[in-house]
Amino acid sequence: MSPRLVPAGDDSTGRRPDTPLRITVDGEPVTGVAGQTIAGVLLAAGRRAWRRGPSGAPRGVFCGIGVCFDCLLTVNGERDVRACRRRARDGDVIDTQSREADQ
Numbered sequence: 589m590s591p592r593l594v595p596a597g598d599d600s601t602g603r604r605p606d607t608p609l610r611i612t613v614d615g616e617p618v619t620g621v622a623g624q625t626i627a628g629v630l631l632a633a634g635r636r637a638w639r640r641g642p643s644g645a646p647r648g649v650f651c652g653i654g655v656c657f658d659c660l661l662t663v664n665g666e667r668d669v670r671a672c673r674r675r676a677r678d679g680d681v682i683d684t685q686s687r688e689a690d691q
């Protein structure tokens with residue numbers, strides 16, 4: 589299998605590379621493009637993990653389809669949002685969360 593990039597015009601997710609967006613992650617600005625999920629923005633920015641599981645192991649995207657809940661974070665004050673399922677919106681304020689915060 590080889591990697592391939594779907595041209596934006598053929599991308600059924602609605603990705604629009606000509607429309608930049610900016611989100612804030614733990615106070616740091618991160619840029620992406622309209623149509624990306626929050627996980628997509630984070631991965632494109634080089635972040636592979638953004639929380640820790642009960643064992644302390646880093647967690648980020650595992651399934652990428654909303655099943656495993658490994659990619660949870662807080663979006664605009666709403667906890668436990670799956671980053672792989674939520675489309676990023678310009679101005680979103682993202683906070684990473686860890687297991688300790690659940691107690």
Ligand code: FES
Nearest residue numbers: 652654656657672
């Ligand atoms: S990566 Fe599995 S639910 Fe988001």
